[in-house]
Amino acid sequence: MYKSIIVGTGPSGLTAAIYLARANMEPLVIEGPEPGGQLTTTTEVENFPGFPEGIMGPELMANMRKQAERFGAKFLSGWVNGVDLSKRPFKLQIEGQGELEAETIIVSTGASAKYLGIPGEKDNVGRGVSTCATCDGFFFRGKRIVVIGGGDSAMEEASFLTRFASEVELVHRRDELRASKIMQDRARTNDKISWSLNRTPIEVLSNGMGVTGLKVRNNETGEEETIEASGVFVAIGHTPNTGFLNGQLDMDEHGYIKTKPGSTETSVPGLFACGDVQDNKYRQAITAAGSGCMAALDCEKFLEGSITQDWSQSL
Known part of the structure; x- marks a missing residue:
């Protein structure tokens, strides 16, 4: 049983992991087949604040992971074959690892360019x-x-x-x-x-x-x-990586997860979405990282009992 499981390791997922780990939530981060997300296929990143000379995409992602590990985040490599969101604790089926349970889930699986x-x-x-x-x-x-x-x-x-x-x-x-x-x-x-x-x-x-x-x-x-x-x-579009959710929460017509405006809350209480999986407009590393911070803070408040309302009717 985990307090929170983060699915995905792009800028949003790793930022969420840093914040949750620093809050002693001991998150588990599940890495898919492309750890680090799309930035691992990018050569030089020049528009991420704090690096005046730029930084290689894989190096930036590696540094984010080390930072999350430093504060106690754990990582597990595997493919999420399916989830059961019908009740809490949520259940996740991980290929080769069996079933995991979590009080909350942060989905940061991104969107794949076509x-x-x-x-x-x-x-x-x-x-x-x-x-x-x-x-x-x-x-x-x-x-x-x-x-x-x-x-x-x-x-x-x-x-x-x-x-x-x-x-x-x-x-x-x-x-x-x-x-x-x-x-x-x-x-x-x-x-x-x-x-x-x-x-x-x-x-x-x-x-x-x-x-x-x-x-x-x-x-x-x-x-x-x-x-x-x-x-x-x-420039022929993107596909959000949401297939493993099997339509168990509200999404738009393109498969992007709907979130409550100004937050990362979804139609399923206890499940939060950040990064490109819920953003079909900006799709930038810095906006993904920012929403990862939001997801971690929303998740922490939910576990503390501060967020209890079902927002499904307002999405």
Whole structure:
């Protein structure tokens, strides 16, 4: 029996672990197949406060984990196959570990960026392939960039990247965009954005050191074309990692966990959510860490009896 189990080890989960451990709550942190979350696939992080020269993503996550361990947080590697949230204590089924019980759960499993699954894509993540313009746009100052996607997020990423790039070419497999009219208009009036519509990406090209371009198929002619670029930004959406919850609490239409405004409380009393698993807007390491702090404080108050109301009707 644990007072609190934290599922996930990104910036939100590790921050929650630091706060709960310092409060003598002795939390157990369950690591999934990618300990540290998306930041472990990021090379240099330059926008996390406190590191004026930047810090490597894996190093930042390793430091957060050491800090949590220093205060007494315990870690367990395993895959959460399912949970029973029907009553407290909650029950969690951990692959290879059996069943665990907890008075409270903090879900910080994040959201996974969708990839195209084409050759050269995953191999070049951190070497020219990115899913976050805000995180990595600065590294492509004065360079040519490709953005893949046709929705609002792709238009937003392309527009943002024009602050740094010499040119941004937007690639979409159809000749019509899914993005809202206002977002399309904003992108189309930007002189730095060019368009390659009705083209299907088939391979990310690299010289072994970094991205050199994107190979696409012209859907009208069937011919293959090469778009030269130093960076390829994939902007086709994210998938929140909430499948293991089996719909036992309120989520939005995309699977993000709903939380009470201004808190990390969910529709299930005693279960809290922080980080990208409940944030489809900002998705930044610093906002995730901040919500991890909130989750720990909310969890502590709940265990003390300060939070007793079922907020399911107000989400």
